[in-house]
Amino acid sequence: MNRTILLLLLFVCLGGGTYYYLGQKKVEKKTTLAGADRDFAVEDIDQVYKIFIADRKQEKATLTRNGDHWIYNGEYKARKVIMESILSTLQHIEIKYKPDDAAVPNMVKALATEGKKIELYDKNDQLIKAYYIGGATNDERGAFAIMDGAEQPYVVYMPFFDGNISARFIAKGDEWRDKDLFNERLENIRSVSIEYPKLRNKSFRLEKTKDGYAVAPFYDIVPETNRPYRKGSAEQFLIHFERISSEDFRNWHPQKDSILQLTPFSIITLVNEQNDTTQVKLYPVDRESFITQVPETGEFQRVNPTIERYYTDLNGKDFLLSQQVVVGKVLWEYAAFFE
Numbered sequence: 020m021n022r023t024i025l026l027l028l029l030f031v032c033l034g035g036g037t038y039y040y041l042g043q044k045k046v047e048k049k050t051t052l053a054g055a056d057r058d059f060a061v062e063d064i065d066q067v068y069k070i071f072i073a074d075r076k077q078e079k080a081t082l083t084r085n086g087d088h089w090i091y092n093g094e095y096k097a098r099k100v101i102m103e104s105i106l107s108t109l110q111h112i113e114i115k116y117k118p119d120d121a122a123v124p125n126m127v128k129a130l131a132t133e134g135k136k137i138e139l140y141d142k143n144d145q146l147i148k149a150y151y152i153g154g155a156t157n158d159e160r161g162a163f164a165i166m167d168g169a170e171q172p173y174v175v176y177m178p179f180f181d182g183n184i185s186a187r188f189i190a191k192g193d194e195w196r197d198k199d200l201f202n203e204r205l206e207n208i209r210s211v212s213i214e215y216p217k218l219r220n221k222s223f224r225l226e227k228t229k230d231g232y233a234v235a236p237f238y239d240i241v242p243e244t245n246r247p248y249r250k251g252s253a254e255q256f257l258i259h260f261e262r263i264s265s266e267d268f269r270n271w272h273p274q275k276d277s278i279l280q281l282t283p284f285s286i287i288t289l290v291n292e293q294n295d296t297t298q299v300k301l302y303p304v305d306r307e308s309f310i311t312q313v314p315e316t317g318e319f320q321r322v323n324p325t326i327e328r329y330y331t332d333l334n335g336k337d338f339l340l341s342q343q344v345v346v347g348k349v350l351w352e353y354a355a356f357f358e
Contacts, residue, residue, distance in 0.1 A: 056169035057114055059150060061139060064110040065149065069140040075132060076192045084142075088197075088318070096197040100213050101190055108177060108187045109139065115161045115176045126163045129154030129183050142247075155183040170298045200299050200333060201263040201339065201349075206291050212237055213351060214286040216354050221352035225253055234356045245358040253356065259348040260289060265331055265339040275338045276344060278302050301329040301346065305325035 047284035060066055070082040081092045082097055082105075089097040091250045118126060134153030141147055149167035152175070156162075161174040162185040177184055212224040214237050232253035236243060269275070283300040290296050329346065331339040 028177070044309050051225070056171055057173065058148070058329075059111050059112045059175060059176075061147060061168070064106050065107070066141050067109065067139050068142040070105065070109075071138040071140070072135055072188055074135045074171040080191070080195055082086055086271040091178065091195040096199075097193070097195055098197050100162075101195060104187050108184050109142065110290060111177045111179070112164075112175050112184065113178060115174045117171070117173055123172060125169060126154065127165070128173060130163050130165055131281050135185070142151045147296075152185045152188065155185065176350075189205055196268065198265045198339065199262065200265055200331065200346070201260045201289060201297060203260045203289060203291055203297075205254060205257045205261065209289045209291060209294075211257065211260070212286075212288045214288075215284065215352075216282050216286070217284075221349075221354070223353035223356070225256070225337065225356075234353070242355050243355075244354065246354075249356055249358050254351065256351055256356070263346060263349065265333075265341040265345075266328070269330065269340050271288070272330075279332060279338075279356060283332070284329070298334055300332040301341070302331070304330060304340075321324065331337060
């Protein structure tokens, strides 16, 4: 009798344990499946090596990590400020709330028409995760998002950002691209020449030598100065090339070809230690002159305004707009290097 009771108790314990084990497995599986469609963020953003973004209008962008910067569509350096914004979003995106069932159809419709697909890959080109994001809540503080292959959309946000985070993925074309004209460390510059086609006596060529730097007229017909070299002037000039950025791209400009047929105001050519050449041609933006009255005589005269911007040809490949306040830092003349 006692043996029968003991066997019965053992059976109950084993059965209960099995039930509990299988029940836990079901819970774990359900929890895993439920959590998979909520995991939008990539906590370790350094594991992301490629980002693919596409919208319903066939606008696509592939961004690939390359050392300390990113490459856009395999060819152009991506704009740093945009990449910082995107990486921050990918790392800190969170679910704000799960919408009511009644709101789901409109959210899905918005994602279908306005959504962008985001695909993230690791350094081995293995997919980390993919989801769609687009559309916004009425207060523009949340964005709609849904995991690729999931059925449940969510409203997502970033805790420290007051706005619709889907707007951080709307760049297209040249908007993705870095706008720097020059980005070269002083110690990596081999030579720089500044040519002023209409001001030949102000043009010059600066070259690194084993003893420092040598500065000479750009044109052979211009005699060299007899004045003493101003110590430190070459370094003072070259330091500006560490970062000279344009205002924006203008590749679409309707008068681009006509402008490039004109004689440029200045041609800046930089060669680095790797023998890579960067050449920038500056064309003053044509602004109408204006009429003013001379106080002393009362007469009226036509005055040309100060140049504020230049159309800019970068390496014969891109047409941009640059500001005088930025590029003017390197528009030196030959005499500036001497006492």
